[in-house]
Every structure is written in structure tokens, then in C-alpha cells.
Amino acid sequence: MDVPLLLKALILGLVEGLTEFLPISSTGHLILAGHLLGWTDRKAEVFEVVIQTGAMLAIVWEYRERFLRVLAGLWSDAGAQRFAVNVAVAFLPAGVLGAIFASRIKELLFRPVPVALAFIVGGFVILYAERRQHRVRVESVDELHWSDALKIGLAQCLALVPGTSRAGATIIGGLLFGLSRRAATEFSFFLAVPTLVGAGAYDLYEHRELLELADLGPFLVGSATAFVSAFFCVRWLLRFVASHDFTPFAWYRIAFGALVLATAWSGLVEWTAG
Numbered sequence: 522m523d524v525p526l527l528l529k530a531l532i533l534g535l536v537e538g539l540t541e542f543l544p545i546s547s548t549g550h551l552i553l554a555g556h557l558l559g560w561t562d563r564k565a566e567v568f569e570v571v572i573q574t575g576a577m578l579a580i581v582w583e584y585r586e587r588f589l590r591v592l593a594g595l596w597s598d599a600g601a602q603r604f605a606v607n608v609a610v611a612f613l614p615a616g617v618l619g620a621i622f623a624s625r626i627k628e629l630l631f632r633p634v635p636v637a638l639a640f641i642v643g644g645f646v647i648l649y650a651e652r653r654q655h656r657v658r659v660e661s662v663d664e665l666h667w668s669d670a671l672k673i674g675l676a677q678c679l680a681l682v683p684g685t686s687r688a689g690a691t692i693i694g695g696l697l698f699g700l701s702r703r704a705a706t707e708f709s710f711f712l713a714v715p716t717l718v719g720a721g722a723y724d725l726y727e728h729r730e731l732l733e734l735a736d737l738g739p740f741l742v743g744s745a746t747a748f749v750s751a752f753f754c755v756r757w758l759l760r761f762v763a764s765h766d767f768t769p770f771a772w773y774r775i776a777f778g779a780l781v782l783a784t785a786w787s788g789l790v791e792w793t794a795g
Contacts, residue, residue, distance in 0.1 A: 538750025
């Protein structure tokens with residue numbers, strides 16, 4: 522048993538769960554944490570994508586009654602059908618572009634400095650979104666039209682750039698397109714299910730020759746830790762958006778990105794492959 526590797530898996534699982542559904546980029550944090558932990562090989566990249574499925578399961582569990590109602594009503598209930606269509610429509614753009622460009626994006630952008638720059642740019646986008654007048658057209662996910670879902674799906678494509686944040690792109694996109702904070706946040710949760718499952722399954726298949734039975738332990742530890750930490754984070758976020766905006770996350774992104782750039786340029790931290 523490789524105890525140091527299991528400890529790294531636990532730390533990264535915690536990072537994944539605490540950041541996946543916040544507008545601060547889980548992928549960006551995983552890339553940075555992986556470099557600090559010295560785990561940056563191709564297998565580590567697969568691990569970082571696959572453990573997102575653990576975080577996704579927290580959404581399935583938290584909203585299990587809703588998902589069961591949707592499944593039960595797919596052939597008879599108009600509301601369930603509309604929900605399923607909206608999630609599918611929103612998933613499609615990033616699903617297609619991700620399948621086409623994922624390898625190239627990893628090769629060019631899965632590095633600390635590009636991630637830090639994306640952190641900063643994304644922070645300023647959130648500040649802009651929060652300071653403009655917010656007119657709400659859609660109060661709840663049940664009121665979402667397929668065209669709104671498509672717009673959010675197109676916004677999610679921006680998250681293919683690591684450091685942008687899938688949650689940030691979909692939530693802030695939702696706000697810009699007229700969704701309430703809760704509707705934008707919850708739809709971001711629901712959209713995470715096919716997106717993270719698809720990304721994990723695709724990465725496992727693409728890199729299946731890298732994996733061995735010995736890798737099962739770290740993958741399970743990381744996924745389980747991501748599930749538990751994401752579960753508590755999701756509940757906290759729903760309480761947070763009831764009375765706060767996303768400005769604190771914007772300033773966090775800007776400060777954290779600036780810190781990474783400063784340590785990289787000063788040589789204080791040797792960001793490998795950065």
C-alpha cells in the first residue's frame with residue numbers, strides 16, 4: 522500500500538469536493554495542488570478528472586428525490602421531460618467541444634501560470650456580472666426554456682479552459698441570461714451530472730492503458746473524499762446564495778491568481794511545467 526499516494530489522493534479529493542460547485546475552478550485548484558504535491562504525470566491528470574464523479578454523486582444524493590421523479594415521469598410528465606431536455610441541451614455544446622479539443626487543451630493549458638491568469642480574468646467577469654443590473658426572468662429551474670439552457674451550455678464551453686470554472690461559467694452565465702441566483706446555482710448542479718460523468722468516462726477510456734489494479738485505491742479514496750466534501754459544500758452554497766452575491770468569490774479568484782503569478786515570477790515556488 523502506497524500511503525503517501527493515498528494521502529495525496531485524499532488531499533486532492535478534498536480540494537475537488539470543496540471547489541467543484543463554487544465559481545472558483547476545481548480543475549484549476551487541482552492542477553495547482555497537484556504541482557505542490559509533486560503529482561503531475563498523465564495518471565495524475567486522469568485521476569483529477571475521474572474524482573469529479575465523486576463530487577457529482579453528492580448532487581445525485583442531495584437531489585435524489587427530484588432525479589427519481591424525473592426518471593419516473595420521462596414518458597408521461599411534461600415537467601420531467603422539459604427538465605431532461607434542458608439538461609441534455611445544455612450539456613451538448615461542451616460535450617462536443619470537449620471531445621474534440623480536450624487533449625490539445627490539456628497539452629497547452631493544464632499549467633499553473635495559464636490557470637492563474639484564467640483565475641484573474643474570471644474574477645473580473647464575476648465582478649462585472651454582479652455590478653450590472655440583474656433582471657430576473659427565470660425564478661426556478663422549472664421555468665427554464667430550452668433556449669435558456671442552450672445559452673448556459675454555450676457559457677459552460679468557456680470552462681474547457683482550466684481555471685475558468687465550470688460552476689462559475691454556468692452560474693454567472695445564468696445570471697447574465699436572467700436566472701435568479703438559486704435557479705442559476707441549481708441548474709449548474711444538475712448540469713454537472715452529465716458533464717462530469719461524461720468527462721470521467723471519456724478520460725478513463727482514452728487513458729485505459731495507463732491504469733492498473735493498484736490505482737484503484739487512490740481513485741476510490743479521492744472519489745469518496747470528493748463526495749463527502751462536496752455534499753457539505755453544496756448545502757452551504759445553497760444557504761449562501763439565499764442572502765449573498767458572488768463578489769467574495771471574485772476577489773478570492775483575483776487574489777489567489779495574483780499570488781500564484783507572484784510566486785512563479787519571483788521563484789518563491791517552483792511551479793513545475795508552468
